[in-house]
Amino acid sequence: MKIKILFALLLAGLTTYAQNTTQEYFKLTRSGFNEKNAYETTAFVEKYFRVPGNSGFNASIYYVENILKKAGFVQQKQNEVEAPLTYRIEKRPMKNNTWEPVDANIDIVGETQPLISFKTNRNMIPINCGSTTADGVTAEVVFLEKTSAADLAKLDLKGKIVFSENHPSRLLQLATNAGAIGVLGYAMPRYTQPEVHQTSIQFGSMKANSEVWTLLLSFAAKEKLKAACSKGSIKLKVSIQTKIYPSEELTIVANVKGSIKPDERFVFSAHVQEPGANDNASGVGTLAEMARLTAELYQAKKIVPQRTLTFLWGDEIVSTRRYIVEDTSRAKGIMWGMSLDMVGEDTKKTGGSFLIEKMPDPSAIWTRGTDKHTEWGAGNVTEKDLFPHYFNDFIFDICKAQGKFANWTVNFNPFEGGSDHTPFLQSKIPGLLMWHFTDVFYHTDNDRIDKVSAVEMKNVGISGLTAAYSLISADEQTATATVSQVKNDALARLKTEFELSKDAIAKGKAVTDEKHIIATWSKWYVDALATINKMPVKAETTRVGSAIKFATNEVEKQTKIYLEGLK
Template sequence: MKSKILLGLLLAGFSSYAQNSAEANFKLTRPGFKEQNAFATTAFVEKYFRLPGNTGFNASIHHVEDILKKAGFVEQKQNEFEAPLTYRIEKRAMKNKTWEPVNANIDIVGESQPLISFKTNRNMIPINCQSTPPEGITAEVIYIPKVVPAEIDKMDLKGKILFSETNPSRLLAIAAKAGAVGVLGYSMPTYTQPEIHQTSIQFGRMAANSDVWTLLLSFGAKEKLKASCLKGSTKLKVNIETKIYQAEELTIVANLKGSEKPDERFVFSAHVQEPGANDNASGVGTLAEMARLTAELYQAKKISPKRTLTFLWGDEIVSTKRYIVEDTTRAKGILWGMSLDMVGEDTKKTGGSFLIEKMPDPSAIWTRGTDKHTEWGAGDVGEKDLFPHYFNDFIFDICKTQGKFANWTVNYNPFEGGSDHTPFLQNKIPGLLMWHFTDVFYHTDNDRLDKVSPTEMKNVGISALTAAYTLISADENTATATVAQVKADALIRLKTEFDLSKKAIADGKPAADEKHIIEVWSKWYIDALATINKMPVKPETTRVGSTIKVATGEIEKQTKTYLEELK
């Protein structure tokens, strides 16, 4: 009789582990995620130049709403937990008017082909630029090789167009003071390789309500106009059509209610604004398919999450921050946050790599060995800003598992900031970013649908959902497995840092500084292990705590050995 009871308990434990393990969840997400759905949504969204309140932004929000409704989410009437699957569209009055581009052309008078056109370069019009008169403006263009305000003040620019190889926003005040009608400029970072991708323009912004219009040029257009100006007097005809109007800002939030601890949740965020296909129509499309699949699996009774899963689409950083800070009670229950930003890149075309941007760990301070920052650049991180947590290694290992399964390249970068993961971290909530960089088409009007890979979106969506499903229903088995995983990752990292510090000391670096790096890494991982105690939905025994204690002892022992060897 005892043996049968024991067998029954073992089987029950195994069943619980199977339901809450990443392996079991991969078996649901891999066949269930339809990459063509994600790609179709991306195609819809990327047609528009999207800013909060404008036509394209709102159309994208309502397109996601249609997907949610068809999947089985019902519109929230009273509260988000009135049904298992709910969604709501939040509407807010905007302090400033919204803006959208309609059309633009620059023609060199006397030439048959336009210098540049909105049809091929929709980023040529900076955000907030006003329209020219319907008939356009014809004026002489003055090329300024070097911006020296004192010299420009001496020029006769009244009724003329300023042109310089710099960001046009630098010339707005000078142009307005001199009575110029407009400014043409050029500003492309080197990593976009403008000499190769000569039609690219990164989108820009100018001050609202300016009396002077500005337009941006591609490398190719800039070189052609410069050559014309150097030959002699050049006139341009410029037409700009934009819309500026009062609007509401929309955010859409969907939830799958947790059955045991609904107030605890995992939150996904994908921002809608920005005009690109990868940035960030791909995030919108991937998250929409993740929500659709979640509803399908729940309705088929293949998942029954213990905690709530939340999906959010809105204005980058603004909507995510507001979701956290506007409801302090809700914020206390947010256990994990994930930003999906630029997740669909065809890496053979863009040059970027899939990355997980880690929460602040010591690699953000001491970036060495194989660790490296992207072209975005390092964030301002000190030891006081470190955020020890198992989330870094947990997500990276999930992605590596999918990478091995699908022959998908997975990398990471130290914390840098700048997307929807930062509001989570600023509010002491574990938050990570899934993205791609460095991308030669980043923020340019060549970031279009042909640079998007449905397969890449599928790998990201599968990894993100598998991780979320596992965490929101985590039990003690999930937690103890994570302890083993994080301990193994910690020992690998300590060995790597020890080798680097040993070499650094041999090269003349102070031993005390190198030992300090080892100590900080050790403490970071020990503190990260401690956070696993809160992973299980219902901690039933002291097993997780005991496992953490043993793992901590092993890390401390190894750390001591390394520190002694560095003497």
């Protein structure tokens, strides 16, 4: 008993030391992160409809480069460890042409006001859509309530414009075969509340090099065109101007070299492509300011990173996956990955909440209690896909601390996938996503700078950097404090799951199934505790190993009590 008490006292002292270190990092990031810088970068990037290789995407990359250069990063000549602060722009030829929109307009012949215009709805032109002639085209429009091949075969569509309440890509091939010149369509999910936000259009794409153009309509434009069609035959004048040309794909990578283990690293990733302000100009802007501040603190010797900190901007998933898989020796040193995607939302306007998407834990399989998936939807996670690691709880606790300090709402969701955290996980590297959802303006042309909050970006940037600084220079004290934190989180989760399982059994669920859920959570946390052994930079982990063993025993003891209590 005395040994246990002494060990607990020692652990409490180490925890206090680690907490003080984290608080020092919080002070540096809270005072140093300039949200105006992040906002200005976001405002620059969101002006463009960004597709890899097009002028807006490349302008965004070079804008970030200028920020890095001013901050003290030097262009890498041979390798990334040749200087403490380096950056490089990777250039790759693209197999396919890039694309960018220029202008578009749809007029109902005989009316003075346009049905819809690129000036107000830049998402009306799907990616890869070609151009009409400079003067546009005028043709009769045919509204299709039924869109099967058999129904289309009965209609004369040659030289006409097809209109339906479906995504135009679904009708493209059928319309092409029928001799139509264009397709108008509509596709807005319910969570975007199109009846309320009637001018929104979610961006889309179409098959490249098609002879038939397609355009997307907002709810308001769709309803107006339907009403016009119900009154009889009408004609539309449509003009579309786009650019399609060969280009190269750009990715920019910046590094702050670690002083002890430069080959081990924390990687932040923010994708540039997509046309929105929150998605994902806000990620680009937040990460650029995080890199600038890190350089400032490093040069002032206020931080001394012992592992490398990497910042990456590029094409979503593609650039991150390439960074991981193209250099196997580098990949072995990636210890953590973090995706910044849709991190700047003014939640009062968008309706979203800041979320940390967890690595696959049992909540992705058994989603119950206060856990819930977003409208993005659950991923297909099985028990073999579970990824036990302390990273989930470590990041969530850092964000909660900032939330308490700044009165900032922090939530989480079970794993769903779909952003730059997935390549890390696919390569067995811990990876998390910082984002917001549900957002009524998600992927729409109403996702503009007025929906972005500089304060929200600051909270995300502070949390991300404080966590990264703590991990890249973690010592035994940091690790033992994390053991205590994860153990407490494990016990809290097991208590929650035990109560949920008791209720489930009372409602007729099988006892064996409920015990399996408890046991799976227990194993997940026991395995997560074991991963903390690799956290300290220096491999002196005797104390850490003892702390892990002590915590594991507590978790397993409590698990046994809960399993015996389920009858």
